[in-house]
Amino acid sequence: MSVLELPSVREEGWRWSDPEAIAAAAAMSWSDAPVDPADYFLDLPGARIVVRDGEVDQAASDLHRVTLGHVEAAEHALGRRTAGPGWVLELAEDAAAHPVQIVHVSTGGSNHFAGAIRLADDAAAQVVETYVGAGWANRGLSVTLGKAARLMRAVRLIQAGGFTSLREDATLGQGASLVTSFLGAGAAGTRIDATIVAGEGAFAEYGGALLSAGEQRQECAVAVRHAEPNGQSHQLWRAVAADRSTASLAARVEVARHAQKADGEQSLRGLLLKRTATVNLKPELEIFADDVKCAHGATVGELDARALFYMQSRGIPRARAQALLTRAFVADALDRIGSVVVREAFVADADAWLAAAL
C-alpha cells in the first residue's frame, strides 16, 4: 500500500486527512490479536458476529437473521475497496429484529469488508459495531430504508492502533428514520465518510464524539442531502483533542431544489485540551430551496474558565472539575443512543478515555 494509491491532501475533501497514517496502518505487521472479541459484546439478545481481519469468523459468530453475500460498494476512494463478500441484514415489511452486534478485530495489515442493511417498509433494526485490534480496517456500508423504516446504529472505534475508515451510503424512504452515533475513543486514526439521502419527511440524525490523543488524527466528512420536502436532520458532533492530535469535523447539509420545508441543523464543537492539539471544523450548507430552515453553530475553545472556577470554589479539585466538564461536553453527542445498555457501554469507554487523557 503506497500513499500514492490513497487520496491526496491536495483534494479539497481530504485536506485534513492523513493518508500516511493509512499507509502506515496497512503496513503494520501481523500479530496474534491479544483481544478477545467476546469481551466487546454487550448484554443484548440477537446476532453476535465476529469479523476477523475482514472475514466473518463463523465459529465465533451467531448470525441470527444476518446473511452473508456479495455486497457492492459505492464509488469512493476508500469505500470502493470494500466491494465483495460482506454481511447483509434484510428485513421484510413490519419486521423488527433483535439487535445485531458486530465486533471487527484487526490484527495488522489491511482488511476490507462491506455490509448492507435493507429494511422494507415499517421495519425496525438496531446495529452496534465495535472496532478493536490494530491495522487498517476499511469498511463500506449501504443502508436502504423503506417507508417509515427505522434504524438505530451505534459505532465505537476503539482500535489500539492503526486506522479505521468507514464509508456509508444511506437512502431513506418516506418518513424513514436513521439515527447513527459514533464514538472514537481508541488510539487509531479515523476517517468517517458518509452520504445520507433523505426522502420525503425522513429523519436523519448523524453525529458522535471523536476523542483524540497522542499523534492521532480523527475526522468525519458527512453529508446529509434532503432530496425531498419536509425532511429533518440533525448533525451533532463533538471533538476533543489532547496532546498533538487533530480532530476534524466536516459536516454538510444539502437541500435539493424542490425539497421545501427541510430542517437541517448542525452543531459542531471542538474542545482543545493541550496547546499542541488542533481542531478543524467545516459546517457546510448547500441550499437550493427557498423555504427551508437551516442553521449551524460551531465553536472551538478550551473549557470555560468561569465554570472551572465555580466548581473549584465549591470544593471540587481542579482535575475533577475538568473531567466533569469534559464529560458533559462529550455526553451531548452520546445521549442520542436509544438503548440504555449501549449508551452506558459507550459512556464507559468515553470515561476511560477521559481518565487516561486528563
Next chain:
Amino acid sequence: MATKNAEAHAAVSKKYEWGFATDIEQDFAPKGLSEDTVRYISAKKGEPEWMLDWRLKAFRLWQTMEAPDWSKLNVPPIDYQDAYYYAEPKAKATIKSLDDLDPEIRRTYEKLGIPIEEQKLLANVEGAEPPRRVAVDAVFDSVSVATTFRKELEAAGVIFRSISEAIREYPDLVRKWLGKVVPQRDNYFATLNSAVFSDGTFVYVPEGVRCPMELSTYFRINAENTGQFERTLIVADKGAYVSYLEGCTAPMRDENQLHAAVVELVALDDAEIKYSTVQNWYPGDENGVGGIYNFVTKRALCQGRNSKVSWTQVETGSAITWKYPSCVLAGDGSVGEFYSVAVTNNRQQADTGTKMIHLGKNTRSTIVSKGISAGRSDNTYRGLVRVGPTAENVRNFTQCDSLLLSDQCGAHTVPYIEVRNPSAQIEHEATTSKISEDQLFYAMSRGLDQEAAVALIVNGFAREVLKQLPMEFAVEAQKLLGISLEGSVG
C-alpha cells in the same frame, strides 16, 4: 410564494442601468499574452528595469500554473490569448481644466454618478466646493486619468498616486511593499496580475497621520476585450489612519471580460485601514450572457501591534465573483473585520468570503456576511478562520446569513475553522431563510407595496453591513440592493 405580478416582471426584466460604452480613441497593446506583451506594458509605463524583471518573473511563473477549480463556480474556459492586456485612452493623463477633458469621459462620469461638484474638482474649476471631502483617483480603463486633492494630501504627507506614477516617483517605497502581502506565486490570478497589471492606486500614509479625507477610486472597464488588472497597494505607517473607497461600474458587453485585480494593504503599529467596496459591474443579461469575471485577490497584513484592517463590501454585480478579502493578523492585538453583502440575481455566481489568519497574541476578528440570492443564481460564502499555535487569547465571531428569494437559486456556506491554540474562542453562526410571509404581510398591511416591503426587509437584513459603509457609499449601496432585487420576490 405569493402570486407574481406584472410590475414585478417589469422590474426584473429591467436592463442594466449603467450599461453604456464610451467611444473614445484608445491605444491598444497587441492582442494576446506573451513576454512581449509584458515588455510592451512595462515600456509603455516607462518602468525601471527591476519592475520589468519582477513582471517577467511573475509571467514565467504563471505559465507553469493551472487555473483553480475548487470553488463552487462554473467558469467557462478563458482564452487568455484572445484579449487585450493594455488599453490607454489617448486623452492626456494630466488635465488642467474641464474643457480639456474628453467630453466622452465627462459624459461617462456623469452616467457614473460622479457629482457635478466632484467633476468640477476633477477639472480644477474655480470656486468649486466639495459637499464632502473625497479625493478621487479615477481609473478609466487601465490608466489613471486624473487625481484630485493631490496638493492637500501632500501637505499632510499622504502619497496618493496611480501605481505607475508611484513606481517612478517612489521606487523604494513601492519596491519595499509590492508583492509582500500577495506574493507573485500566490494564486493563478494574482500571478497573472503581477505580470500584466496596467495601473492602480498607491497610497502611503506616513507615521501618525490621519488621512484628512476619504480616498476614492472609480474603476471602470471600458474597451471591449480588455481585461483590467489593477494593482492597489496601501501602506499605513505607525499610528496612521486611512479610509479608502472603491466603487465600480462597467458598460454592457456581450463578451465576458476578465478582471483580476490585486489589492495589498499593510498596517504597521497602531495603524488602521478601512477599505470599502461597492461593486456593480455588468452581471450579464437574464440568461447569463456577457458579464464580468471578477477574480480578485485582496489581502491585508496587520503587521504592527494593535493595527486594524476593516473590509466592507457590497457585491451586486459581475457574472462570476471569486473574491476573498483576507487579513493576516500578525501583530499582537491586531484586529481584522469583514462585513459583506453579496447579492446575486439571474444567472450570477458569487463565491466570496474571507480568511482571518490569527498569528499574533490577543488578535480579534469579526466576520459578518449576508448573502442574498434571487433568480437562478448561486451565492456561496467561503471562509477560513485559522488560529496559529502561538496566537494566545484569540477571539473570533462569525455570522453568515443567507436569504433566498426564489426557489431556483442556491445559497451555500463553506466555513473552515482551524484552531491550534486552546485559548482561542471561536464562534460561528449561520442561518438560511427566506423572507417570511409574516414580515411581508405586516409591512404590506402598513401600506407598503410588495416591492417596497421586500426592499425594506432586505435592507434590514443587510443593515449590519451597510452601516459600516461611509455615508455616500451607504446611499449608493442601498439603491443598488433595491435595483438588484426589484421584482425578484413575487
